[in-house]
Each structure stands twice: as structure tokens, then as C-alpha cells.
Amino acid sequence: MNTKTKRRMVVVTGVIIMVLVVVLAVVGGSGSAKPVAISDLTTGNYADQKIQVSGNVVENSYKTEDNTLTFDIYDANGDAAQHLQVRYEGGVSATFGNDVTAICTGKLGQDGVLNCTELVTKCPSKYENATSALTIDQLLGYGGDIVGTTVKVAGVVKDGTLTAAGGGDRFALVDAENPGSELAVLFDGALSEEIADGSALVLTGSLDEQGRFSATDVALEG
Missing domain, CATH: 2.40.50.140 (Nucleic acid-binding proteins)
Known part of the structure; x- marks a missing residue:
């Protein structure tokens, strides 16, 4: 390789490095907040x-x-x-x-x-003991006698029912022992990012006349 060719390679390499530096600077500047x-x-x-x-x-x-x-x-x-x-x-x-x-x-x-x-x-994780909570079967068994009364109820999030706030029912809760027993839950507060399909929850709130549970607090069972 002669001297002239070496010089050309050095120049080309230098140009490539400069282009890369500029590109990285632009990409880094536009991507960071x-x-x-x-x-x-x-x-x-x-x-x-x-x-x-x-x-x-x-x-x-x-x-x-x-x-x-x-x-x-x-x-x-x-x-x-x-x-x-x-x-x-x-x-x-x-x-x-x-x-x-x-x-x-x-x-x-x-x-x-x-x-x-x-x-x-x-949303930070929050845990609640389910010892004093009703099962969904127990809650629904009271019928209209418990409408409007603040209680705790425990159950499991039904697969595929979790939605964002403001869209109506937030999720459905099913009885851990009887998955056929289901409760629609209304809640506009923040849910822990750990809550997912199948999560065991303890809810505080009350049953409305339409049979939906209006929750004031939602916690992971623990």
C-alpha cells in the first residue's frame, strides 16, 4: 500500500468518525428528556x-x-x-x-x-389481611340487606377484565373457591402495578342496588 492510498484511508476514516459523532449527538439529544x-x-x-x-x-x-x-x-x-x-x-x-x-x-x-x-x-404496593373479609358468595348471599353497607370482600381478579379508570367497571372479582361467583367492581383510584389477572385482592366498599361493588380501597391480599 503506497503513501497516497494510506492518506486517503486516513481521511475517509476521519470523515466516517466525524459523521458517527454527529449522528450520535443528534440521536442522543433528541431521545433524552x-x-x-x-x-x-x-x-x-x-x-x-x-x-x-x-x-x-x-x-x-x-x-x-x-x-x-x-x-x-x-x-x-x-x-x-x-x-x-x-x-x-x-x-x-x-x-x-x-x-x-x-x-x-x-x-x-x-x-x-x-x-x-x-x-x-x-402506584406503591398495598397489602391487606383477608381474615375479616367476606367471600363473594357470602356477600351476595345477604342480598338487598347489605346494600350500602361498608364491608370487606376478598376474591381473585378474573382474567381479562382489568381496565383503566373512567371506563365503567374496573375489573371483575371471582370467588377463590367458586369461580362461577362473580362481582363487578367500580373503582377510580390507583391500582398497584403488581395487580394482574389472578391476583388475590381484599376490597373495602359497598354493594350498590345494581349488584356492583363500589370500592373505596383495593389491596393485595397478604
């Missing part, structure tokens, strides 16, 4: 930047129209009165609900709404 607190967004310094904002979902602030979910979040460790509205188009996890921690990644629009492209929800 800057963590920002809700209180920082009032400065107006984050327009058209990819940011990540974490907060708890404001109770009953969410609604879905034309497959677009909108909701408000607040900083649990800051000013709870300061809210950020989030707009998200995409599938929503069954863990989504009131006061769940939502990690939202996207860009802030001129209207002050965060256009979210990535949504992750987290």
Missing part, C-alpha cells in the same frame, strides 16, 4: 423542548374524548394547588387512576398543556 418540576414550567423556558414531568393525578380530573386522555397532575412534594394539564393519545395502563404517580414525557404546547408521548404510572 430533561426532568422538570411542575413549578419550573411557569418560567416559559421549556417551549418545544422534550421534558419529563412527574406528578400525582388530580382526583377526577381525567376524561377521554376521541381516544385522547386529558388529566391534571400536581407535585406531591410541592405546591399541591399548582396543576399541570396533560394530553395523551395512547393506551392507558390499568394502574392509572386518582392520585397515581404519573411520569409524563413530551413537549409543552403554547396553551400550557403537556403533549405527552410516553406515560408511565406507578
